[in-house]
Amino acid sequence: MAARDYGQYDGVSRALELVGERWALLIVRDLIVGPRRYGELAAGLPRIPSNVLAARLKELQAAGVLRRAPHSRIPVYELTPYGRGLEPIVLALGAWGFRALGEPREEQVLTPDALTIALRSAFRPAVAAALPATAYAARLGAADLLIRVTGDVLAVQRGEGQADLAFATGPGIRLLLSGEVPPERAITTGLVQVLRGPSELLGRFASTFHLAA
C-alpha cells in the first residue's frame, strides 16, 4: 500500500508520496468543500476510473489525510485535521494554475466544488470588508451555489437561497474573475446571465473575487 517512494528524507518528497499520485489532490480539493460520499466524488471527477477512486481513498486514508466519517451509517469521506492542512496549498495551486487556463474546451467540465475552490482562492477579504454584506446565487449547469459575503468572511454552499443577485454562468466566469472582461461586458456578451436582482451587483462580485491572469 505504501506509495512508491522517492528515496529521499525530505518533507516535499514525503508530501508527494502521500498526495502526489494522480487524482489525489483533486479528491482533496473536493473534500475541502465538505464531506462527500463515494458517488459524489465520482460525479465531481467525471473521468476518474472507479477502481482508481477506490484505491486513492484507501491510500489517502492510510496516509491520514482523510477518513470515513464516524457515526454515520452510510459511508461519507471527510478530511482529517492533518488533511485540512492541505487547504491553503490547494488554494494556492488553484490560483497558480488559473493563470495557465486557456479557453475552455468542449469536453471540459466545471464542477460546483471546483468553482467553490476557485472562489475561495479568488476571495479578497480586505476588499470585501469595505463592501456591504451581499449574497449571490450562481447557477452552474444544473447546480446552484449560494455565495454569501459578510464583512471579510466568505461562505459558499450548495443549493439555492435568498440572494441579492442571481446569475447563471459557466467556464466563461474565468474572464470575469481575471478582469479580462468587465462586468457590464460579461453580461452583454452572455458570459454571465443575470436571472434576478440588479445587474450592477456583478461589479461588486467582480471586485470581491479576483484572480490574476
Add this chain to the structure above:
Amino acid sequence: MAARDYGQYDGVSRALELVGERWALLIVRDLIVGPRRYGELAAGLPRIPSNVLAARLKELQAAGVLRRAPHSRIPVYELTPYGRGLEPIVLALGAWGFRALGEPREEQVLTPDALTIALRSAFRPAVAAALPATAYAARLGAADLLIRVTGDVLAVQRGEGQADLAFATGPGIRLLLSGEVPPERAITTGLVQVLRGPSELLGRFASTFHLAA
C-alpha cells in the same frame, strides 16, 4: 506532449497537469534553490531514471515552468518567473510533509537542496529579527551549506565560508527542527556534531528554524 488531462476547467486541475506528474515538483524544488545542470539535477534525485528526467525537463519547459538559461554555452535549467510562483507552494508542501516524516530509513538520502528548502520553510523571520546576525556552516555528508541569517533575512548557499558555528549533521536534524530533541541533547547524542565555534549557538539555530512535528 500535452500531459494527460483531467477534463476539468479548473485551476487546480490545470496546475496538476503542469506539475503533477511524478518527479516534477522535486525538480522544481531543486531549481528553487538555484539554476542547475542536468547532472546536478540527476545527482539531487538519485532514483530518477534518466529518461524520465529528460522527459520532465521538456514538459516543464513546454509548460513555461522552467527554461534553459540563455547566454550560457553549457545547458543550465532555471525557473521562469511563472515557475517561481510555485516557491511558496513547494515550501508549504515541505512543511506539511515534514510532519509525516518518520525515522529515516537506511536507503533514504538527504540532499543539500532538499535541506535548503527545509530550512527555508522552517525559517522564522520574526524570531530571527530579534537575534544577532549569525552564520552557520552545515556539513551534510560531503556537501557544505553556508547558512546566513541577517535580521529577518535568510540566505543559504552551497560551499564553505566564514561561520560562527560549524556543524555536521544528517537526517537526524529533523528532531532538532521539530524541537523533539533540544540542542544540547542533539549534540550529546551525536545528531549534530559541532566542528567549530561555541556549541551554545546551536540553540540560536534551533529557535531560528522550526517546523512542527
Add this chain to the structure above:
DNA sequence: CGGGATCCCTTAGGATACTG
C-alpha cells in the same frame, strides 16, 4: 565526460463490466 537517447520490463492507470 556531461547530457542525454534507447532499450526492455514492470506496474500504475484507463475503460468497462460486474457484484454485495
Add this chain to the structure above:
DNA sequence: CAGTATCCTAAGGGATCCCG
C-alpha cells in the same frame, strides 16, 4: 450505491548506449 474484477495501454523504473 459503493465499491471489485478484469483487461489493456501507457507511463515509470533500470540499465545501457550513444553523441558532441
